[in-house]
Amino acid sequence: MSRAYRLSPAGRRDNLVLIAVAMMLWLFAIWSLANTLQVRLHPAGIWADVQRLFAQPPAIEQAVPALILLVVIVATPLVIWNVIAEWDATFVPTTDGLCYTTMGIRLCCQWNDIVNIQPTPVSAEEDVVLWLRYDPASTITHPLRRWLHRQYHGPNRLVIGVGIERRAELVALIEQALAATRSSFATTAA
Incomplete structure (x- = not known):
């Protein structure tokens, strides 16, 4: 009765595709958030842009998409964790x-x-x-x-x-x- 049950090869392929798509979605959300808020992602300029955002908050047409993108940025690593946990499950x-x-x-x-x-x-x-x-x-x-x-x-x-x-x-x-x-x-x- 001590046989181990793991994810099938087809399930592993599906999970690999899910991980790749989730990572692309996460990167796209980061890039879109930076474009929406007009923040440079370069380390030398990001701090000045973040300070500008706090000094002059974004308009509602920027804030709503930015909040949605922020939710995607936070939730996507959780999805990736779940997919990897299913991949490794025994x-x-x-x-x-x-x-x-x-x-x-x-x-x-x-x-x-x-x-x-x-x-x-x-x-x-x-x-x-x-x-x-x-x-x-x-x-x-x-x-x-x-x-x-x-x-x-x-x-x-x-x-x-x-x-x-x-x-x-x-x-x-x-x-x-x-x-x-x-x-x-x-x-x-x-």
């Missing part, structure tokens, strides 16, 4: 539970800590969400990694992406382990 079912590893983060949850699997029935076109009794991100000591993990998965959840190779096999193993855990729990409770 799921390993063990006899005790499911271990998830990505980007230096290792989370192991016991079978009895998995409350539910959604969607039911599992669709090949949707991410599989494992709902947990606790927030696995609370075990991550580094605050930025903890925040980024929660931003990608959400609280009390672990997401198994569509591109994971042999995902149906992994989900079937998880469902079997959950059924066995619940039946043994019901037997010991009775």
